[in-house]
Amino acid sequence: MNASLSAASRRDLVFGILTVALLAAVSVAFPSFASPANLADVLNDTSILILLALGQMLVIVTRGIDLSVAANLALSGMIVALLNRSFPAIGVLPIICIAALSGGVLGAFNGLLVWKLRLPPIVVTLGTMSIYRGVIYLLSQGAWVNENEMSREFLRFVRWDFVELTTLSWLAIVVALLGFIALRYSGAGRDMYAAGGNPTAAQYCGIDPGRMQFIAYVISGALAGVCGYLWVARFAVAYTDIALGFELQVIAACLIGGVAIAGGVGSVFGVVLGCLFIGIIRNALPLVGISAFWQMFINGLVILAAVLLSARQRERKRSILEAV
Amino acid sequence: MPFLTLSHIQKSFGGTRALTDANLSLHAGQVTALIGENGAGKSTLVKILSGVHQPDAGEIQLEGQAVRIDHPEHARELGISVVHQESVVFDNLSVAENMFVGDRPRERGWVSWRTMRQRAAEVLKQLDATFDPDAPAGSLSIAQKHVIQIARGLTRRARVLIMDEPTASLAHREVEELFGLTRKLSAAGCSVLFISHKFEEVFDIANRYSVFRDGASVGEGELAASSRDELIRLMVGRPVEQLFPKTPPELGEPLMRVEHLSRTGEFQDISFDVRRGEILGIYGLVGAGRTELAQVLFGLESADSGSIEVCGRRVAVKSVQEAVREGIAYVPEDRQTQGAILPFSIASNLALPNLTALAPRGWWSAQRETQLADEWVETLKVKTANTATVVQDLSGGNQQKVVIAKWLARKPKILILDEPTKGIDVGAKRAVHAVMDQFVHRGCAVIMISSDLPEILGMSDRILVMRRGRVRALFTREEATSEAVIRAATDA
Ligand SMILES: Nc1ncnc2c1ncn2[C@@H]1O[C@H](COP(=O)(O)OP(=O)(O)OP(=O)(O)O)[C@@H](O)[C@H]1O
Ligand SMILES: [Mg+2]
Numbered sequence: 001m002n003a004s005l006s007a008a009s010r011r012d013l014v015f016g017i018l019t020v021a022l023l024a025a026v027s028v029a030f031p032s033f034a035s036p037a038n039l040a041d042v043l044n045d046t047s048i049l050i051l052l053a054l055g056q057m058l059v060i061v062t063r064g065i066d067l068s069v070a071a072n073l074a075l076s077g078m079i080v081a082l083l084n085r086s087f088p089a090i091g092v093l094p095i096i097c098i099a100a101l102s103g104g105v106l107g108a109f110n111g112l113l114v115w116k117l118r119l120p121p122i123v124v125t126l127g128t129m130s131i132y133r134g135v136i137y138l139l140s141q142g143a144w145v146n147e148n149e150m151s152r153e154f155l156r157f158v159r160w161d162f163v164e165l166t167t168l169s170w171l172a173i174v175v176a177l178l179g180f181i182a183l184r185y186s187g188a189g190r191d192m193y194a195a196g197g198n199p200t201a202a203q204y205c206g207i208d209p210g211r212m213q214f215i216a217y218v219i220s221g222a223l224a225g226v227c228g229y230l231w232v233a234r235f236a237v238a239y240t241d242i243a244l245g246f247e248l249q250v251i252a253a254c255l256i257g258g259v260a261i262a263g264g265v266g267s268v269f270g271v272v273l274g275c276l277f278i279g280i281i282r283n284a285l286p287l288v289g290i291s292a293f294w295q296m297f298i299n300g301l302v303i304l305a306a307v308l309l310s311a312r313q314r315e316r317k318r319s320i321l322e323a324v
Numbered sequence: 325m326p327f328l329t330l331s332h333i334q335k336s337f338g339g340t341r342a343l344t345d346a347n348l349s350l351h352a353g354q355v356t357a358l359i360g361e362n363g364a365g366k367s368t369l370v371k372i373l374s375g376v377h378q379p380d381a382g383e384i385q386l387e388g389q390a391v392r393i394d395h396p397e398h399a400r401e402l403g404i405s406v407v408h409q410e411s412v413v414f415d416n417l418s419v420a421e422n423m424f425v426g427d428r429p430r431e432r433g434w435v436s437w438r439t440m441r442q443r444a445a446e447v448l449k450q451l452d453a454t455f456d457p458d459a460p461a462g463s464l465s466i467a468q469k470h471v472i473q474i475a476r477g478l479t480r481r482a483r484v485l486i487m488d489e490p491t492a493s494l495a496h497r498e499v500e501e502l503f504g505l506t507r508k509l510s511a512a513g514c515s516v517l518f519i520s521h522k523f524e525e526v527f528d529i530a531n532r533y534s535v536f537r538d539g540a541s542v543g544e545g546e547l548a549a550s551s552r553d554e555l556i557r558l559m560v561g562r563p564v565e566q567l568f569p570k571t572p573p574e575l576g577e578p579l580m581r582v583e584h585l586s587r588t589g590e591f592q593d594i595s596f597d598v599r600r601g602e603i604l605g606i607y608g609l610v611g612a613g614r615t616e617l618a619q620v621l622f623g624l625e626s627a628d629s630g631s632i633e634v635c636g637r638r639v640a641v642k643s644v645q646e647a648v649r650e651g652i653a654y655v656p657e658d659r660q661t662q663g664a665i666l667p668f669s670i671a672s673n674l675a676l677p678n679l680t681a682l683a684p685r686g687w688w689s690a691q692r693e694t695q696l697a698d699e700w701v702e703t704l705k706v707k708t709a710n711t712a713t714v715v716q717d718l719s720g721g722n723q724q725k726v727v728i729a730k731w732l733a734r735k736p737k738i739l740i741l742d743e744p745t746k747g748i749d750v751g752a753k754r755a756v757h758a759v760m761d762q763f764v765h766r767g768c769a770v771i772m773i774s775s776d777l778p779e780i781l782g783m784s785d786r787i788l789v790m791r792r793g794r795v796r797a798l799f800t801r802e803e804a805t806s807e808a809v810i811r812a813a814t815d816a
Binding site: 196 | 426
């Protein structure tokens, strides 16, 4: 009888074992892959994906979707890159705050359209995705901001090491932990699950599902903004098309990690695993000598498998009864 | 002095006037029954009292003070606990959390899962519920979910407890437990508002009554000084015979025969048959396995062992399509999620299972669709301006009527009804019973799962009683008495 909750954690467990197995398989073939230094590299490489996917998870749990995360990232990244070019003396902390603020505002715009005008999330974020990219072009006039136009501090922050891990990795770990605590122990976190699980019932309990969606968009946006800075600093370049199409990887990571596209279900642990899974494949494929195109193919297969895994008997039954 | 008074409350939704002049007073330590036909405005009043809706006009007084209840949280702070008619259950959350959504126990601002689990377990124990507070609500049956919802209303010490049709899917025993608790609460000074379409329950639990008709109060008083017929006359505006007089059956050969049917964890070794022209009633407590059995018969789940015969031919009902082809129809119990497509109009909902009939030669006809809908809205007295209204905007009972009509219109050979008259008023109940009666007289068979004892006793030719997944007794109409049926359904 103890089906879906424990099924969800059982699923996380199975998936965790699968990820470790994948790691083991790659390491057997290429022992250097399992070296701590390389694993740290993989984590570093996956950190931005983790940060974005955690924000996306909130949005999907509350029955939304955010297609504009990558565009938001690119726009916020461009804003801080331009700021840094004009005022090289600005410290990293203010830069991060500005990036978060810019991302948060862009997210809030999505959120307001969904909450107050009740527009469908997919339409809203499809629209803002193009708008945000357009704004980058307007701001930069199509030009690039290059490494030599960025201050040393701006570039160095993401490369700073602490106990063998980069700032990027630490950020991902800290945000994941905070996310876990907030989703499990804060009223707002629980309200998000309730609102996503059954919006009508949530209303009867005094929760406004639209407001929860709004909050999710703001958080997802703010994380995307911070990632904008991280991305630009990491790759030492800002231009209109950075992270183009990255939103699909973010959503894929959520789905692989067991977030239900219908809302109400998703865990921090699952999402982090989903991201690591993608990260391991992405880093292992070149070693194995398989082209990067296979990566998409494999990600796709894994998404389908993950969806199959979580398609429950009960849901099937319900959809049949609704249809007839 | 009444504890809570509502005077001249008005409320409209767009053009629909749900409440025109609603008055109600609740007294400390008393149970007031609110009765009225489907769509009379009872639930709308409940939603106003619980802060979900705001009244357009009128006044609410609590202990003589005028109050505004502008948010569900506010209602809880005032000590008003509500069990809504709609399903307020979150499938994705645990049982314990379900009971505390919107009002979670906290420790230094953080949700305290330990306290939540403890308090949930206490309340569930009072209700004699056997399920685990940690189980996900999605894994429970409809009736069990209903129990969670009632438990929700009991988690906080309420000064006013409002229950909107809490007994709709409960059987005798569970109702007794609920009433026991209600009596305890009201003895402790709580004012209770109880809404039900079952008069036995009203007279059993309540001291006072208040009757609504078309959004206005048409009478209130002491129940002791009143009678069932009087209440019905107030409700409907004219006298209505309560029970449908069942006509003598014309029994034919068996249409469906089930032998030694089992499904692990749900039911074991079920055997029975239903004959042409017969209504077979199935009675049992929540969790007896009745719904699970019906779902196997309709091909939603498969049996582990045993056989099903239709018209003497052994069939393997492996899918709903096959069941439909064998002429089996099933009206599910959970109508909000399984029965109706809420954002669709009444007419389109009715049309769905009847597309072939509505589209002779492959072309669908809007005229036929409206005609069919008009006919059923008339037969079951669905309260609505027209058949283009979306089902979502109907009152609870009227939604039920649409779902039942949808399947009755299909004219199947074997009709399985799961709680067919749950939540519908006297007049409509009679209409459903009349349709069932006509239906079996055309040589078809009905399997009726019901927790409503008078309905089971009044309409069934034979009564199968289930307990914990097994057949405990099979009564003929003549043998069946309420005591015998209840005894068979309850653990000795
Ligand atoms: N959200 C809404 N939008 C439009 N109309 C509504 C809405 N809610 C209720 N109504 C209408 O208000 C009227 C009263 O509905 P209400 O749910 O209060 O009835 P009820 O007395 O609870 O009936 P039942 O016994 O069937 O539960 C109905 O005609 C219904 O169609
Ligand atoms: Mg109602």
